[in-house]
């Protein structure tokens with residue numbers, strides 16, 4: 001008898017917490033720019049082309065996105081990484097001259113962010129790469145893209161469907177992905 005009551009109230013509390021959480025989260029969601037942005041491909045201040053750098057010249061992703069395994073966020077490379085080559089390469093290009101001017105005056109390029117999760121979602125590149133999920137599984141064939149385009153919708157369903165695959169056996173509890 002006693003135990004059934006405990007279980008009943010335990011269940012009730014979970015439902016109330018779940019409902020409260022859902023209401024809280026849905027209050028935060030009406031913001032443009034995140035989730036369901038499949039196909040988003042903003043113009044960048046400098047027309048950086050992955051298909052040239054990765055596809056044609058075989059530069060590895062991590063040469064530029066060198067924080068991707070270590071930190072929660074991947075990084076866009078600093079201009080100094082670009083200037084390793086572009087002090088010599090294509091110096092006659094107006095885009096390269098623009099980069100060089102910014103570099104010489106200590107400025108950076110204001111790249112427009114393509115992928116964006118809402119603040120209530122926790123994501124970690126390192127955990128995925130460690131399990132052998134490669135960049136293309138989530139970002140598509142970036143090495144063929146002249147301009148980066150978001151390939152996945154970044155919805156909760158997209159994350160959870162993959163976590164649920166038996167071979168992944170990845171965690172599904174809410175706090176894995178939500179603060």
Ligand code: HEC
Pocket residue numbers: 044048049050053054059060061062063064065076077111112113114115116135136139142143147148
């Ligand atoms: C020579 C440097 C360089 C290399 C190599 C490179 N990238 Fe990038 N990447 C950039 C720069 C600069 C940007 C920001 C401008 C843009 O979005 O095109 C970027 C943007 C991105 C974005 C979009 C980030 C956002 O705002 O959401 C993704 C995803 C990405 N790269 C994945 C890759 C993958 C995968 C590879 C390897 C197949 C790769 N990159 C190789 C320099 C590089």
Ligand code: HEC
Pocket residue numbers: 046047048049052053056057059064077079081082083084085086089090093094095096099
């Ligand atoms: C490892 C060397 C290397 C690095 C690092 C590198 N690039 Fe390049 N980039 C090249 C080469 C080689 C070309 C010329 C490609 C071609 O014409 O075939 C090029 C071409 C370009 C062009 C086209 C120039 C034009 O007008 O034709 C732009 C813009 C550019 N790179 C931007 C960047 C940016 C931004 C970064 C840093 C995120 C970067 N590159 C890093 C080697 C590099």
Ligand code: HEC
Pocket residue numbers: 061062065068072073074075076115116117123125128129133134135136137138139154
């Ligand atoms: C499991 C899916 C997944 C894999 C694998 C993955 N990414 Fe991402 N990537 C994402 C998501 C989701 C975001 C948006 C993160 C955010 O907004 O907090 C993102 C964002 C980025 C960004 C923008 C900066 C940032 O962290 O927000 C870059 C650059 C990037 N990824 C590069 C890479 C590269 C390079 C690889 C492979 C070495 C890779 N990603 C592998 C899902 C993935």
Ligand code: HEC
Pocket residue numbers: 117121122123124127128131133137138154155158159160162163168169170171176177
């Ligand atoms: C292509 C499959 C795939 C996709 C898509 C994916 N994940 Fe994962 N995720 C995994 C795998 C595999 C692991 C590693 C599980 C393990 O360590 O055993 C993981 C682990 C994680 C972890 C780390 C859990 C821990 O152990 O700390 C977080 C957080 C996470 N994923 C969040 C997300 C979010 C948020 C998204 C969507 C934006 C997402 N994932 C999309 C496959 C995926």
Ligand code: HEC
Pocket residue numbers: 018021022025026029035117118121154155156157159160163171172173174175176177178
């Ligand atoms: C593997 C990662 C992952 C797990 C596990 C996860 N979520 Fe999410 N959730 C997301 C992502 C990513 C979003 C943002 C994109 C979206 O709204 O679909 C999201 C969005 C939401 C939203 C907002 C929906 C909306 O329409 O804006 C709610 C509510 C939510 N999650 C509740 C939960 C609850 C409750 C659980 C546990 C049963 C859970 N989530 C487990 C990744 C996850």
